Amino acid sequence: MVFLRTELCDILGIRYPILQGGMGPYKTEELAIAVARAGALGVISSIGMAASMLPESAPIDPVRLFGTDTPQNLLRKSIERVAQEVKPHNGVFGVNVPVASEFLPASEMFVRQVIASRESDSDIERHLRVLITSAGNPRPWSVVKKHGLIWIHVVPSVYHAKKAEQAGADIIVASGHEGGAHVSWDPVHSMVLVPAVVSAVARPVVAAGGFCDGASLAAALCLGAVGIQMGTRFIATKESDFEQIWKETIVKHDERGTLVGRGILGPMRFLRNARAEAIVRQTLSDVPAFYLGEPVASNSKILGLEREGFDALLDGDHDNALMFGGECSGRISTLPTVNDLIQSIVREAAETIRRVQKVVLDAG
Numbered sequence: 001m002v003f004l005r006t007e008l009c010d011i012l013g014i015r016y017p018i019l020q021g022g023m024g025p026y027k028t029e030e031l032a033i034a035v036a037r038a039g040a041l042g043v044i045s046s047i048g049m050a051a052s053m054l055p056e057s058a059p060i061d062p063v064r065l066f067g068t069d070t071p072q073n074l075l076r077k078s079i080e081r082v083a084q085e086v087k088p089h090n091g092v093f094g095v096n097v098p099v100a101s102e103f104l105p106a107s108e109m110f111v112r113q114v115i116a117s118r119e120s121d122s123d124i125e126r127h128l129r130v131l132i133t134s135a136g137n138p139r140p141w142s143v144v145k146k147h148g149l150i151w152i153h154v155v156p157s158v159y160h161a162k163k164a165e166q167a168g169a170d171i172i173v174a175s176g177h178e179g180g181a182h183v184s185w186d187p188v189h190s191m192v193l194v195p196a197v198v199s200a201v202a203r204p205v206v207a208a209g210g211f212c213d214g215a216s217l218a219a220a221l222c223l224g225a226v227g228i229q230m231g232t233r234f235i236a237t238k239e240s241d242f243e244q245i246w247k248e249t250i251v252k253h254d255e256r257g258t259l260v261g262r263g264i265l266g267p268m269r270f271l272r273n274a275r276a277e278a279i280v281r282q283t284l285s286d287v288p289a290f291y292l293g294e295p296v297a298s299n300s301k302i303l304g305l306e307r308e309g310f311d312a313l314l315d316g317d318h319d320n321a322l323m324f325g326g327e328c329s330g331r332i333s334t335l336p337t338v339n340d341l342i343q344s345i346v347r348e349a350a351e352t353i354r355r356v357q358k359v360v361l362d363a364g
């Protein structure tokens with residue numbers, strides 16, 4: 001068995017320097033359990049649970065996905081279940097809370113619930129160690145550190161990384177434009193973004209966007225990161241909470257199989273199908289400024305993201321299903337268990353690092 005130990009492992013108490021990305025609309029409860037049991041950081045995703053608090057135009061039907069429980073109860077129960085399931089394996093997990101201004105009432109409620117859950121139960125406190133905020137202003141959230149949480153913030157640029165550092169984030173995730181679902185207005189990819197963020201901030205940096213195997217984990221370490229965060233790769237696993245059609249689409253697509261168009265509150269990377277193509281066509285005709293990186297003010301009309309896209313997903317309609325995913329879907333061709341996946345990534349990363357070391361020849 002091989003271990004790859006970085007500062008990330010020491011800070012979070014995980015065996016491998018791998019984070020699972022938060023991935024609404026699902027709770028990613030099964031995935032968080034499997035990832036934490038396998039020695040990486042499992043993450044519960046909160047944003048889908050808040051669908052009933054979003055405007056009518058929200059593209060998912062919360063009742064169809066989660067029943068009628070309140071968002072707060074959904075998160076509380078999810079935390080309790082994941083803590084119970086990972087305890088025998090000494091697993092560590094976190095909760096992802098997107099903090100875009102449009103979600104703030106939900107974000108604040110979820111963060112309060114994370115703190116309350118930890119205070120209510122010493123097992124939860126031991127295993128739920130991390131809050132990962134994303135998609136918004138980091139400034140209000142350093143307060144979670146006073147409650148014993150490790151605070152990670154996700155950023156798409158050096159500018160935002162510096163803001164996260166000033167706000168006191170313990171770890172910064174630099175998320176490149178290859179990634180699935182929300183991407184930045186500025187199309188800066190991981191190869192440029194990660195080393196730029198590493199040299200701009202004095203905090204450990206985790207690389208996200210395009211990472212899916214041992215070679216890319218080794219590359220992230222070479223770029224100065226202390227680990228990787230993966231979304232798309234974890235969707236295509238046996239345990240992940242996603243629909244089978246979503247997993248199979250990732251396995252089938254090549255590296256050209258994604259498109260960026262206007263999504264919920266900003267640009268998103270979709271898995272290419274008829275719906276994604278229609279969204280991009282609408283984006284080009286209705287909001288051409290989008291592709292110049294100019295923010296589009298009004299979100300009153302969410303292009304192509306009507307509920308029928310989500311219904312089509314649940315009905316297994318491949319062409320019309322609304323599905324997000326990253327460019328690395330082109331490098332994914334298997335549906336392994338999470339444990340097998342993590343083991344193979346770590347093994348391959350170690351082999352890659354050993355192989356690459358051999359190119360160094362010291363003269364004299």
Ligand SMILES: Cc1cc2nc3c(=O)[nH]c(=O)nc-3n(C[C@H](O)[C@H](O)[C@H](O)COP(=O)(O)O)c2cc1C
Binds near residue numbers: 025047231
């Ligand atoms: C389907 C999907 C949903 C996502 N939802 C969220 C989310 O709710 N919150 C968040 O911070 N990031 C979200 N992300 C981004 C991931 O956490 C992760 O940073 C990203 O997938 C990394 O790039 P990769 O897809 O190339 O691995 C989502 C990604 C995908 C593919």
